[in-house]
Amino acid sequence: MNEVTITIDGLQITAKEGTTVLQAALDNGLYIPSLCNHPDLVPAGLCRVCIVKMDDWKIAISCKLPVKEGMVISTEDPEVQQIRKNTVELLIANHPMTCLTCESDSNCELQRVAHYVGITPDSLKRYRRSVRSIPMDTSNPFFDIDPSKCIMCGICVRTCDELQNINAIDYGLRGVASIITTLGNKPIADSRCESCGECVVRCPVAALAPKDTLQPMREVKSVCTYCGVGCGVLLGVRGDKIVGVRGDKENPVNRGSLCVKGRYGYKFINHPDRLKTPLVRKDGKLVEATWEEAMNRIEAKFSQHKGEQFAALASARITNEDNYLIQKFTRAVMGTNNIDHCARL
Amino acid sequence: MAGLATALGSGAMSNSINEIGGAKTILAIGTNTTQAHPVIALEVKKAARNGTNLIVVNPKKIDLCRHATMHIQQRPGTDVSLLMGMLRTIVDEGLADTDFIEKHCDNYDEFIASLAEFDLDSVEKITGVPKGQITKAARMYASNGPASILYCMGITQHSHGTDNVWAISNLALVTGNIGKKSTGVNPLRGQNNVQGSCDMGALPEFYTGYQKVDNPESQKKFEAAWGVNLSPKVGLTHAEIFDRIYDDKIKSLYLVGENPVLSEVDANHAIAAMEKLNFLVVQDIFLTETAEMADVVLPAATFAEKDGTFVNTERRVQRVRQAIAPAGDSKADWKIVCEIAKTMGASGFDFSDPQEIMKEIVSVTPSYGGITYERIEEVGLQWPCPDKDHPGTPTLHTERFATANGKAKLIALSFRDSAELPDEEYPLMLTTDRSLFHYHTGSMTRRVDGLDQLHSEELLKINPEDAAALGIVEDEMVQISSRRGQTTVKTKFTGICPPGLVSMTFHFAESPVNVLTNAALDPVAKIPETKVCAVRVEKIS
Numbered sequence A: 001m002n003e004v005t006i007t008i009d010g011l012q013i014t015a016k017e018g019t020t021v022l023q024a025a026l027d028n029g030l031y032i033p034s035l036c037n038h039p040d041l042v043p044a045g046l047c048r049v050c051i052v053k054m055d056d057w058k059i060a061i062s063c064k065l066p067v068k069e070g071m072v073i074s075t076e077d078p079e080v081q082q083i084r085k086n087t088v089e090l091l092i093a094n095h096p097m098t099c100l101t102c103e104s105d106s107n108c109e110l111q112r113v114a115h116y117v118g119i120t121p122d123s124l125k126r127y128r129r130s131v132r133s134i135p136m137d138t139s140n141p142f143f144d145i146d147p148s149k150c151i152m153c154g155i156c157v158r159t160c161d162e163l164q165n166i167n168a169i170d171y172g173l174r175g176v177a178s179i180i181t182t183l184g185n186k187p188i189a190d191s192r193c194e195s196c197g198e199c200v201v202r203c204p205v206a207a208l209a210p211k212d213t214l215q216p217m218r219e220v221k222s223v224c225t226y227c228g229v230g231c232g233v234l235l236g237v238r239g240d241k242i243v244g245v246r247g248d249k250e251n252p253v254n255r256g257s258l259c260v261k262g263r264y265g266y267k268f269i270n271h272p273d274r275l276k277t278p279l280v281r282k283d284g285k286l287v288e289a290t291w292e293e294a295m296n297r298i299e300a301k302f303s304q305h306k307g308e309q310f311a312a313l314a315s316a317r318i319t320n321e322d323n324y325l326i327q328k329f330t331r332a333v334m335g336t337n338n339i340d341h342c343a344r345l
Numbered sequence B: 001m002a003g004l005a006t007a008l009g010s011g012a013m014s015n016s017i018n019e020i021g022g023a024k025t026i027l028a029i030g031t032n033t034t035q036a037h038p039v040i041a042l043e044v045k046k047a048a049r050n051g052t053n054l055i056v057v058n059p060k061k062i063d064l065c066r067h068a069t070m071h072i073q074q075r076p077g078t079d080v081s082l083l084m085g086m087l088r089t090i091v092d093e094g095l096a097d098t099d100f101i102e103k104h105c106d107n108y109d110e111f112i113a114s115l116a117e118f119d120l121d122s123v124e125k126i127t128g129v130p131k132g133q134i135t136k137a138a139r140m141y142a143s144n145g146p147a148s149i150l151y152c153m154g155i156t157q158h159s160h161g162t163d164n165v166w167a168i169s170n171l172a173l174v175t176g177n178i179g180k181k182s183t184g185v186n187p188l189r190g191q192n193n194v195q196g197s198c199d200m201g202a203l204p205e206f207y208t209g210y211q212k213v214d215n216p217e218s219q220k221k222f223e224a225a226w227g228v229n230l231s232p233k234v235g236l237t238h239a240e241i242f243d244r245i246y247d248d249k250i251k252s253l254y255l256v257g258e259n260p261v262l263s264e265v266d267a268n269h270a271i272a273a274m275e276k277l278n279f280l281v282v283q284d285i286f287l288t289e290t291a292e293m294a295d296v297v298l299p300a301a302t303f304a305e306k307d308g309t310f311v312n313t314e315r316r317v318q319r320v321r322q323a324i325a326p327a328g329d330s331k332a333d334w335k336i337v338c339e340i341a342k343t344m345g346a347s348g349f350d351f352s353d354p355q356e357i358m359k360e361i362v363s364v365t366p367s368y369g370g371i372t373y374e375r376i377e378e379v380g381l382q383w384p385c386p387d388k389d390h391p392g393t394p395t396l397h398t399e400r401f402a403t404a405n406g407k408a409k410l411i412a413l414s415f416r417d418s419a420e421l422p423d424e425e426y427p428l429m430l431t432t433d434r435s436l437f438h439y440h441t442g443s444m445t446r447r448v449d450g451l452d453q454l455h456s457e458e459l460l461k462i463n464p465e466d467a468a469a470l471g472i473v474e475d476e477m478v479q480i481s482s483r484r485g486q487t488t489v490k491t492k493f494t495g496i497c498p499p500g501l502v503s504m505t506f507h508f509a510e511s512p513v514n515v516l517t518n519a520a521l522d523p524v525a526k527i528p529e530t531k532v533c534a535v536r537v538e539k540i541s
């Protein structure tokens, strides 16, 4: 694709033909504030925060503006500053002021944009209204929907449509009462939502927020343990617990996407039911035992039952290295090829 | 898998997940992709949205049908007839890729002769699919390449599952839709490391990398590598093992990470067998229904507590990394096996970490020859990857097939019905499927509160017409029985199942579907017929 050169605030940058001014700026490390833009989604031009001025003095929204050779753009023109500040003030007018305890604090696009466009306590007074009191939808076990924090950027609606093709949510009601909701304004748990959490991950504020909020202290790159797709995951760790899972954007298989099991199905790992010691049967009952005791029992029986009297069933859920050793053990130590696993089920 | 290997020389998915979007036509047969492989389903749905023809072949009106260009709703168990009918149309209308067949396929004449049985009138009668739909699908698939076929357990879990797979490979071969990007025959693997456990030789007839145990050369090779004498006798398959236990021939069973009490078809038989065992060792992360029957239970570490590799459905070997220490005294499975072997005085089990094990695997497995932990540190590699400089193989069969003479085999087929069909006594057909929210026998997902909340109990999916005839109401607990057993379950009325067909998952211990299913085995692949059996649904009096 051809490259073009454009000028943003006096800086010359190159961009691929067909991209937008906003994308070109972001690709070159230049920040233009925006709220409804998301790199995975088709630009929607809803929030009007990303406006810029062109050299012909027209104001345009940069997420919808294709780059053209020789274009000269200003993002700091006084008129641009004035309009976008106004836009953001209106957005914040009835937004809850509970930042410190908010799920998305310091990870919030609205905060970032508000700082950037220069919102001050004074400038907020003009439009300030009371917070919309709309009940939260807590019906989904993994995330809550708080419409009072929603800025109507539509990123969730477009994620569910463009990326997931599920279309569980859409704009509902009218005018100032508008909210993001399900068909028939039912609780999300009763909708066709598949709980993939892709909308939650992309929500720029905390209108969609995970129920479990522990931030990991480190992350470990691995692979999902459920189905054969083999999505790349980042396991969030805190102490000796897995506290969350994120999709691994660098993994070529899923490029960051996960399904409900991969994203939210990790709690079995630290479940109290986990087996923590060997058990052996004594007087008909399974009782706790040491590894040594267990090994001795196994040795006694397995050495009696070598060859045709022995069989092993390995598993499609354990690693290659685990499986390799089980078949090696069965063949080399027990002297039989009676080894299979549940591939057929 | 056995079937596909006979036809193409490899039983694995021929193409890659990221090639799906490039297909002009996708034929999704016997796969409930949005439920069982949700992230692959994203690719399929996106392709359909971008104009790819999506042909969904499934007796049930699954979610994927919303995105389909056409939905073919065949009578369960009649896939061979349907696919051979499509092939008949393709051949009769001159849509076959004769160049490709000549260059790359054996057995054409025999295959053509076998098409005689599949005139569209007979096919319509057998499958219940109108002729017009069959020809339409055939033309769509054959004339809009590249065309990719995706399939899953809905194809393999039949007493004629291998025939189903062959019908699929025939379709791809006759139209030349294999060996190129975005084409292929793509079995979607169910569990995370099915592909890997097959690759590793956790199979009665193969060492690693599908080297046959009854081939003297491989036997010698592994005897040299392991320093022991090995048996050339092919071992027993999963189902045969339980039969042999039942006959008191097998005395000790070492069971790792499986829960046959719930997952085994005709579960009552498996349970009866295990009760007869002299010694049962179960190694798992939870005290499963099966572990409760064991003589010794060994606590294993989860995937988050150990290092190693998994192989995904597209043959990609990826790194699994330890994030936390194993719970309590539990240990990684490989460590436990080493300890057992060493307690028994065996040598060759002195590994200090999985990387060392992988080095040994690579040294005996040609298709893994170029795989090292360093190379897959960031991004996994797709086998075959024979040497250190090989970039891996996203698309199989691009030049030749992995058979002895490099050619694929077209297979002559005839139609066989399922082993057990509805009759007066058991008038409904039962099929099994999976839920998006649960996994296998539920030992993991049912312990994740949220998942259990989203899908908390087994529901028998039944068409309202059938329900009305039985006089049952929605949510009513009913009794469902087959010739092998019975259980109770709550009903859910749905148009997903056509009249005459009911459906259950196998995730719930409270309503174990596998006491009902039929263990009739496919003669080649030895896969049991979980997708079709005859049942009776009754009110509980």
Ligand code: SF4
Residues within 6 Å of the ligand: A156, A159, A160, A164, A166, A167, A168, A169, A192, A193, A194, A195, A196, A197, A198, A199, A200
């Ligand atoms: S969780 Fe997934 S399915 Fe549910 S609304 Fe969000 S994007 Fe849609």
Ligand code: SF4
Residues within 6 Å of the ligand: A224, A225, A226, A227, A228, A229, A230, A231, A254, A257, A258, A259, A260, A261, A262, A263, B037, B038, B039, B040
């Ligand atoms: S995240 Fe979902 S689709 Fe991906 S591997 Fe896990 S279970 Fe499969």
